Amino acid sequence: MxxxxxxxxxxxxxxxxxxxxxxxxxxxxxxxxxxxxxxxxxxxxxxxxxxxxxxxxxxxxxxxxxxxxxxxxxxxxxxxxxxxxxxxxxxxxxxxxxxxxxxxxxxxxxxxxxxxxxxxxxxHWGAYMGDEALEKGIKIRTSSFTRHHVNITMTRAKSSGSYVNSMLALQEAVSAGADEALLLDPEGYVAEGSGENIFIIKDGVIYTPEVTACLNGITRGTVLTLARELGIEIVEKRITRDEVYIADEAFFTGTAAEVTPIRELDGRQIGIGRRGPVTEKLQKAYFDLVTGKTDAHAEWRTLVR
Ligand code: PMP
Incomplete structure (x- = not known):
């Protein structure tokens, strides 16, 4: 490097x-x-x-x-x-x-x-977890490491030191055969991945944790805007790990991870076990937006020359 x-x-x-x-x-x-x-x-x-x-x-x-x-x-x-x-x-x-x-x-x-x-x-950096992950989805595991409490290193800042926690969680998940970790907050509710925000879909409604123990992701904000524009109902609330097990669909968002479907958590298949229809719709809308295939939100794209 x-x-x-x-x-x-x-x-x-x-x-x-x-x-x-x-x-x-x-x-x-x-x-x-x-x-x-x-x-x-x-x-x-x-x-x-x-x-x-x-x-x-x-x-x-x-x-x-x-x-x-x-x-x-x-x-x-x-x-x-x-x-x-x-x-x-x-x-x-x-x-x-x-x-x-x-x-x-x-x-x-x-x-x-x-x-x-x-x-x-x-x-140059391609798909964060590989092209296949974007289509087929990834396997994740609940981490034994807790995500930061708001009064430890705080969570609104994207600070270097916070990533010690992310790396411990990711190393543990990968060594157990998963692609990514799911970190819970200090009270045991779903927080985020080591470098991504999480969303689940149940009965057509999108749920994502409130921004307390997780980073205020910019991709999270973009996807919430897209979902609203597509007329999908959004609820920001506390989520439990078992709610993720029984969700119809789940996905991660992040600048690096973009919109990555999650197909399995802790050995339990989520929904159909691959990218679900709502995830696919949002993922397509996201890629169309970032690559300027749509004129919408032109103010979000700054030309380099
Ligand atoms: N949570 C964590 C811990 C992250 O590192 C990232 C990546 N910056 C995200 C969420 C997603 O944030 P963004 O969409 O702004 O990249």
Missing amino acids: ADREGVIWYDGELVEWRNATTHVLTHSLHYGMGVFEGVRAYNTPQGTAIFRLQAHTDRLFDSAHIMGMKIPFTKEQINEATRAAVRENNLETAYVRPLVFYGSEGMGIRADNLKVHVVVAAW
Whole structure:
């Protein structure tokens, strides 16, 4: 990953990919205090367009604010950096990673002279769990790890340290033969996947957990908008794991995961055991939207050139 051609936007400048390095005493590497985004750009009839750029930049700034980190750039500069990272690497489709971190100016959690640094990298990244997963769905397992309590690391921020919990859950799920983990909140209700929000469908109604223990996913918001436009009833409420077992359909959403059907939880088949009709409809609407096959929500697609 570190040694390739291309450029990375680093504190206001485009630097050679392999020179975009930082010192081993980088504070965030030691204590996990950092915030980031995952953004995708798609090939559209008008050219390569970043999907929901402003929402991602807004969340990056919100995450930093929650963590008490002051980003030394404006939102406009980060938007431009994101466009540049895709454009200057000549990418038609891309995954973009803005990261805000503390540098190596000081050590120890009492360090008070830390500078906030920002990088934006972009590379080609296909379907997060493979093309087959998008069609056939994935197998997931309830995790023995609990998702963050709102007063532990908080949940509105997309912070680097939160992903220790995600990685523990994912490693456990994968080593047990599943594709992804389902994390429950501290009270035992369904929260989210290690990097996705969850939805279930029962009797034509879509249910998804309220944004308390889960990240306020941008794809979640997009899919809720699409569902509303398709006239599907939506209920945001607490969900139990057994409600997922007996759902007609279930799927994950995320910038990386897009709309990924779930076919099995804890060895129990969900619905017909593959992508269900409502999931398929929403998935198609999502891909049509991000790739500009529809004129709807043109404001959500920012061209890189
Ligand atoms: N939950 C978690 C834990 C995530 O890491 C992600 C991916 N950012 C999501 C949900 C989905 O968020 P989004 O749709 O904004 O990518």
